[in-house]
Amino acid sequence: MxxxxxxxxxxxxxxxxxxxxxxxxxxxxxxxxxxxxxxxxxxxxxxxxxxxxxxxxxxxxxxxxxxxxxxxxxxxxxxxxxxxxxxxxxxxxxxxxxIKDPTDPQWKDDPFIKDWFAWMKKRMPDANTADSMNISGYAYAQTLEHLLKQCGDDLTRENIMRQAASLKDYRNEALLPGSLINTSPTDYRVIEYxxxxxxxxxxxxxx
The missing domain is CATH 3.40.50.2300 (Response regulator)
Structure with missing residues (x-):
């Protein structure tokens, strides 16, 4: 840094x-x-x-x-x-x-954050919701799910990598409003906002 x-x-x-x-x-x-x-x-x-x-x-x-x-x-x-x-x-x-901080009061009525808290309560009740790795891990998993759906039935490494390099305007609701994920064969960066x-x-x- x-x-x-x-x-x-x-x-x-x-x-x-x-x-x-x-x-x-x-x-x-x-x-x-x-x-x-x-x-x-x-x-x-x-x-x-x-x-x-x-x-x-x-x-x-x-x-x-x-x-x-x-x-x-x-x-x-x-x-x-x-x-x-x-x-x-x-x-x-x-x-x-x-990324949204779930401990920040400005997001208390945010639909995504409310759903995330409900998921955490059901699936990981002992986890610390103030730990940023929990919201980050959830967001990473959602992005991976989107990528795998984009792959369809072709889950070869080649297609997964090809699809990972062709995400277009994917909106992950864990990210700040206005953030969209776009990748290309020459730009793998997921976060640019x-x-x-x-x-x-x-x-x-x-x-």
């Missing part, structure tokens, strides 16, 4: 003042946040797991530091990251979103 950020910044990559890593077994990331604040940086990117992102957001608040903060989508869940960080501490945090979102203290809002 750091390399992707540098590539995106291009000639401005030299404006990155510091980049610090951590081990998943580290008890906290407090020392890294203290060091990052000392650089005078006004923007903070957190490329980390939910636990460490929550710790970092809490520490930033404790330090009285107010950088423009971005977190990657894998940790951008209200239930598993922002609540442990403190919702009041998380106000203003941004992410690049492409991302919107910047900012946390209000209660929900994500599109920026």
């Amino acid at each position: 750091l390399e992707g950020l540098k590539e995106g910044l291009g000639a401005k990559a030299n404006t990155i003042l510091s980049a610090l890593s951590y081990q998943p077994t580290d008890p906290t990331v407090d020392s890294q946040l203290v060091s990052l604040k000392a650089t005078g940086a006004d923007t903070l990117f957190l490329f980390a797991y939910s636990k460490q992102v929550a710790q970092a957001i809490r520490k930033v608040a404790e330090l009285g530091w107010k950088p423009d903060t971005y977190i990657h989508l894998g940790s951008a869940q209200i239930g598993s990251t922002l609540q442990p960080a403190g919702l009041e501490n998380s106000v203003g945090v941004k992410t690049g979103g492409f 991302i919107k910047i979102q900012r946390f209000t203290g209660k929900a994500w809002e599109f920026v």
Whole structure:
């Protein structure tokens, strides 16, 4: 992710003042946040797991530091990251979103999310619905189902690969409104629609 950020910044990559890593077994990331604040940086990117992102957001608040903060989508869940960080501490945090967060109140009446919760209650009652891997796995499975239906009775590897490279305007309702899946023999990327979102203290809002 750091390399992707540098590539995106291009000639401005030299404006990155510091980049610090951590081990998943580290008890906290407090020392890294203290060091990052000392650089005078006004923007903070957190490329980390939910636990460490929550710790970092809490520490930033404790330090009285107010950088423009971005977190990657894998940790951008209200239930598993922002609540442990403190919702009041998380106000203003941004992410690049492409999938609905089932813990976000803005989707509580969304037909897909309601159906998903019902499916989870019936099929996986002990699973944590705040864990983003559950909604993601469900969405991946729906896309695979669509692909296999598109294959018809020809389930050879060749046809599966051919159909995977020819998805046209497929709408997976787990994705944000407006997102369609299109692939081609020269473009295998499934997700190409991302919107910047900012946390209000209660929900994500599109920026």
